[in-house]
Amino acid sequence: xxxxxxxxxxxxxxxxxxxxxxxxxxxxxxxxxxxxxxxxxxxxxxxxxxxxxxxxxxxxxxxxxxxxxxxxxxxxxxxxxxxxxxxxxxxxxxxxxxxxxxxxxxxxxxxxxxxxxxxxxxxxxxxxxxxxxxxxxxxxxxxxxxxxxxxxxxxxxxxxxxxxxxxxxxxxxxxxxxxxxxxxxxxxxxxxxxxxxxxxxxxxxxxxxxxxxxxxxxxx
Amino acid sequence: xxxxxxxxxxxxxxxxxxxxxxxxxxxxxxxxxxxxxxxxxxxxxxxxxxxxxxxxxxxxxxxxxxxxxxxxxxxxxxxxxxxxxxxxxxxxxxxxxxxxxxxxxxxxxxxxxxxxxxxxxxxxxxxxxxxxxxxxxxxxxxxxxxxxxxxxxxxxxxxxxxxxxxxxxxxxxxxxxxxxxxxxxxxxxxxxxxxxxxxxxxxxxxxxxxxxxxxxxxxx
Amino acid sequence: xxxxxxxxxxxxxxxxxxxxxxxxxxxxxxxxxxxxxxxxxxxxxxxxxxxxxxxxxxxxxxxxxxxxxxxxxxxxxxxxxxxxxxxxxxxxxxxxxxxxxxxxxxxxxxxxxxxxxxxxxxxxxxxxxxxxxxxxxxxxxxxxxxxxxxxxxxxxxxxxxxxxxxxxxxxxxxxxxxxxxxxxxxxxxxxxxxxxxxxxxxxxxxxxxxxxxxxxxxxx
Amino acid sequence: xxxxxxxxxxxxxxxxxxxxxxxxxxxxxxxxxxxxxxxxxxxxxxxxxxxxxxxxxxxxxxxxxxxxxxxxxxxxxxxxxxxxxxxxxxxxxxxxxxxxxxxxxxxxxxxxxxxxxxxxxxxxxxxxxxxxxxxxxxxxxxxxxxxxxxxxxxxxxxxxxxxxxxxxxxxxxxxxxxxxxxxxxxxxxxxxxxxxxxxxxxxxxxxxxxxxxxxxxxxx
DNA sequence: CATGAATGAGAGTTCATTCAT
DNA sequence: TATGAATGAACTCTCATTCAT
Numbered sequence: 001x002x003x004x005x006x007x008x009x010x011x012x013x014x015x016x017x018x019x020x021x022x023x024x025x026x027x028x029x030x031x032x033x034x035x036x037x038x039x040x041x042x043x044x045x046x047x048x049x050x051x052x053x054x055x056x057x058x059x060x061x062x063x064x065x066x067x068x069x070x071x072x073x074x075x076x077x078x079x080x081x082x083x084x085x086x087x088x089x090x091x092x093x094x095x096x097x098x099x100x101x102x103x104x105x106x107x108x109x110x111x112x113x114x115x116x117x118x119x120x121x122x123x124x125x126x127x128x129x130x131x132x133x134x135x136x137x138x139x140x141x142x143x144x145x146x147x148x149x150x151x152x153x154x155x156x157x158x159x160x161x162x163x164x165x166x167x168x169x170x171x172x173x174x175x176x177x178x179x180x181x182x183x184x185x186x187x188x189x190x191x192x193x194x195x196x197x198x199x200x201x202x203x204x205x206x207x208x209x210x211x212x213x214x215x216x217x218x219x220x
Numbered sequence: 221x222x223x224x225x226x227x228x229x230x231x232x233x234x235x236x237x238x239x240x241x242x243x244x245x246x247x248x249x250x251x252x253x254x255x256x257x258x259x260x261x262x263x264x265x266x267x268x269x270x271x272x273x274x275x276x277x278x279x280x281x282x283x284x285x286x287x288x289x290x291x292x293x294x295x296x297x298x299x300x301x302x303x304x305x306x307x308x309x310x311x312x313x314x315x316x317x318x319x320x321x322x323x324x325x326x327x328x329x330x331x332x333x334x335x336x337x338x339x340x341x342x343x344x345x346x347x348x349x350x351x352x353x354x355x356x357x358x359x360x361x362x363x364x365x366x367x368x369x370x371x372x373x374x375x376x377x378x379x380x381x382x383x384x385x386x387x388x389x390x391x392x393x394x395x396x397x398x399x400x401x402x403x404x405x406x407x408x409x410x411x412x413x414x415x416x417x418x419x420x421x422x423x424x425x426x427x428x429x430x431x432x433x434x435x436x437x438x439x440x
Numbered sequence: 441x442x443x444x445x446x447x448x449x450x451x452x453x454x455x456x457x458x459x460x461x462x463x464x465x466x467x468x469x470x471x472x473x474x475x476x477x478x479x480x481x482x483x484x485x486x487x488x489x490x491x492x493x494x495x496x497x498x499x500x501x502x503x504x505x506x507x508x509x510x511x512x513x514x515x516x517x518x519x520x521x522x523x524x525x526x527x528x529x530x531x532x533x534x535x536x537x538x539x540x541x542x543x544x545x546x547x548x549x550x551x552x553x554x555x556x557x558x559x560x561x562x563x564x565x566x567x568x569x570x571x572x573x574x575x576x577x578x579x580x581x582x583x584x585x586x587x588x589x590x591x592x593x594x595x596x597x598x599x600x601x602x603x604x605x606x607x608x609x610x611x612x613x614x615x616x617x618x619x620x621x622x623x624x625x626x627x628x629x630x631x632x633x634x635x636x637x638x639x640x641x642x643x644x645x646x647x648x649x650x651x652x653x654x655x656x657x658x659x660x
Numbered sequence: 661x662x663x664x665x666x667x668x669x670x671x672x673x674x675x676x677x678x679x680x681x682x683x684x685x686x687x688x689x690x691x692x693x694x695x696x697x698x699x700x701x702x703x704x705x706x707x708x709x710x711x712x713x714x715x716x717x718x719x720x721x722x723x724x725x726x727x728x729x730x731x732x733x734x735x736x737x738x739x740x741x742x743x744x745x746x747x748x749x750x751x752x753x754x755x756x757x758x759x760x761x762x763x764x765x766x767x768x769x770x771x772x773x774x775x776x777x778x779x780x781x782x783x784x785x786x787x788x789x790x791x792x793x794x795x796x797x798x799x800x801x802x803x804x805x806x807x808x809x810x811x812x813x814x815x816x817x818x819x820x821x822x823x824x825x826x827x828x829x830x831x832x833x834x835x836x837x838x839x840x841x842x843x844x845x846x847x848x849x850x851x852x853x854x855x856x857x858x859x860x861x862x863x864x865x866x867x868x869x870x871x872x873x874x875x876x877x878x879x880x
Numbered sequence: 881c882a883t884g885a886a887t888g889a890g891a892g893t894t895c896a897t898t899c900a901t
Numbered sequence: 902t903a904t905g906a907a908t909g910a911a912c913t914c915t916c917a918t919t920c921a922t
Binding site: 056059060063 | 902905
């Protein structure tokens with residue numbers, strides 16, 4: 001007889017029943033771990049903490065993960081996955097450089113309000129092993145390159161005022177990444193609002209002054 | 221006879237002689253600790269690590285600091301001290317709102333390239349004890365309030381285009397705070413360049429479009 | 441396959457098998473700790489000492505006790521438990537004041553030859569945390585009050601010669617508590633002998649001189 | 661210029677002036693150490709604690725004592741010295757066995773209210789090194805033997821009722837030694853009162869019932 | 881002499897991880 | 902499968918003791 005789990009968050013409830021999809025359980029561990037890592041930092045979160053919040057025992061965690069770092073890495077992976085989706089969507093999305101940047105800001109800001117996304121930019125990379133650290137750094141560089149390329153597109157098609165794409169990208173990325181440090185799910189600003197406002201505000205800072213000239217996008 | 225310390229960084233050399241200004245030694249510990257905290261995170265930096273880099277033994281550290289957290293707190297304090305200086309300077313500085321924001325960005329960006337400054341925004345506040353955490357949070361809110369007030373001034377005196385000061389402040393703060401995550405002393409961009417460029421770029425995003433109207437500052 | 445434990449004291453053997461009653465193991469730790477505390481003093485007994493004597497490792501102790509002081513407190517608790525039993529028995533026991541005092545002396549002397557009982561009066565209360573210290577002091581006062589009340593009863597019912605109950609109680613308590621400083625399990629005097637002799641000797645010092653008058657207990 | 665020491669206890673003041681009798685300083689250390697040992701137990705008293713209470717530095721202590729244990733041993737020695745005086749006085753003192761016992765109780769009770777005396781019976785002998793422990797134990801046995809011999813004298817000269825001198829001595833010694841556990845200088849009972857009352861009460865417990873027969877002391 | 885500084889050894893405690901059942 | 906028990910390694914911190922001045 002499964003315990004009454006009506007009042008528990010779903011990822012805690014995942015362990016209530018023995019015959020539950022193991023994938024779901026793995027996911028539940030990750031959700032809980034991410035929560036805790038963001039609350040208390042990775043270093044101060046013990047495997048016991050994770051197990052306790054899930055109402056399971058510590059060794060049970062080792063059925064789903066080889067060790068603590070694997071949990072951390074997986075949190076990163078899920079987070080970067082979310083970002084990857086954004087990048088792909090935008091790549092397919094046709095439009096001006098400015099529009100791409102705007103879309104990026106909007107979506108990325110949203111990701112920064114989701115726990116796994118927050119992990120990527122809020123947790124301390126220094127807690128990763130050298131290998132994983134390398135991967136993460138590489139991925140972060142990729143995001144940066146992409147954002148710069150969107151900006152460059154905008155400069156080229158004259159939707160964005162001439163500027164140093166590197167500095168602009170750093171500014172935008174910084175503003176966005178910082179969201180995960182101050183965003184609170186129950187706070188005054190909803191994720192949606194934040195995303196919308198940031199998209200508008202940051203884009204305005206970039207946009208080329210409106211002239212009679214149209215953007216230089218071929219065929220549009 | 222003091223050891224030959226010509227080849228050591230100054231803050232390591234501070235411990236070469238037994239009778240050296242204790243203040244200097246305390247400072248040396250802090251510098252080294254800040255370095256390590258930024259390299260490896262607070263949690264993964266042991267007192268031994270700090271001692272070893274200074275070529276002293278672990279217990280010697282306890283002559284200068286009551287415990288590990290006191291070192292962390294002191295790093296924060298030195299960092300916030302740097303920021304405090306900025307805020308005071310700008311407060312005295314007369315000028316338009318936009319000018320104040322620009323001055324803030326310039327100086328703050330510089331602080332974010334200095335280790336102690338980086339500590340404030342890069343280390344994990346969750347590693348602080350509740351008391352210290354409270355203080356730090358309070359101080360961070362203060363910085364935020366100040367930046368918003370500068371922006372509001374700019375809106376009022378028409379040097380800054382109408383916008384939500386809260387969102388604008390978050391964006392700017394984020395862009396600036398993020399510097400301490402990617403800045404490298406030996407990197408392509410010097411602190412000076414970063415500060416200058418950020419001041420120009422971010423300000424441009426805020427500035428009211430140039431019209432014939434002059435800013436509403438008395439006597440201008 | 442459990443190790444051969446035939447030759448080990450029972451409380452050491454408790455850890456021979458992984459799946460042994462945890463209560464038994466807890467108890468085994470306490471017995472060993474009490475032994476060591478009495479041998480070497482609490483301060484000079486390290487957790488390692490306790491673990492070694494049990495042939496386990498130090499951290500294993502932390503499965504059963506939160507910290508070293510909890511072990512100490514538990515030793516006290518077991519000891520005071522023994523005394524509590526005495527007090528309750530005597531309270532139910534009907535008889536003259538002198539008989540109650542005699543019963544108390546006899547039983548208490550016996551407790552002072554048992555390790556846990558010895559702990560209460562032999563270990564240094566100053567090693568307890570303020571909270572626990574308070575509890576212990578309170579309990580010791582209780583014992584004192586009880587003994588005094590028995591004596592007072594005796595004075596009232598004329599089985600005990602008039603005297604200052606306070607001083608008398610201090611004398612008796614002192615004589616009894618001191619047992620735990622000199623008693624040796626393998627010594628010349630057995631616990632039984634000590635208890636019997638102390639009961640007789642100390643009682644004689646108190647008893648009212650035999651007169652024709654009977655004690656003032658109804659029906660006697 | 662010596663500091664104003666009017667308000668300090670004399671043994672703290674001993675260090676106020678550089679040119680003070682070193683013997684006095686040694687003594688001052690001992691007084692302070694004894695105080696602390698009784699307050700917090702030997703183990704929990706650090707050399708720093710002692711130094712701080714004397715307003716000197718830790719290494720200065722090592723001018724007067726080789727190590728911490730020497731301080732402890734010296735406390736014991738001063739305490740046993742006080743007891744030794746008693747024993748000698750009584751040895752010279754002519755009188756019945758009962759009178760000797762009474763004198764012993766009176767004087768010994770007084771010693772148990774003096775810090776150095778308290779140390780001997782209150783501190784944990786287990787904190788002594790094997791050598792010192794041997795000495796102390798030997799001395800304690802000597803005291804016991806003496807007390808027993810006084811009692812035996814009393815039995816022989818018929819001032820003390822027949823009894824087992826061993827048990828009687830243990831009782832009396834216990835009652836007396838326990839004083840140092842509950843005595844408080846500022847408490848309700850003064851040292852004088854305690855000594856007087858104990859002498860009377862304990863002696864009464866021993867005394868042979870008054871008969872027409874006189875004690876068998878020659879010439880009385 | 882006296883002291884600030886330094887240290888080696890060891891304390892209690894925590895924790896990621898792995899047995900043994 | 903899942904878990905209570907156990908461990909080794911590491912950490913922070915303390916302290917008696919000794920240099921170096």
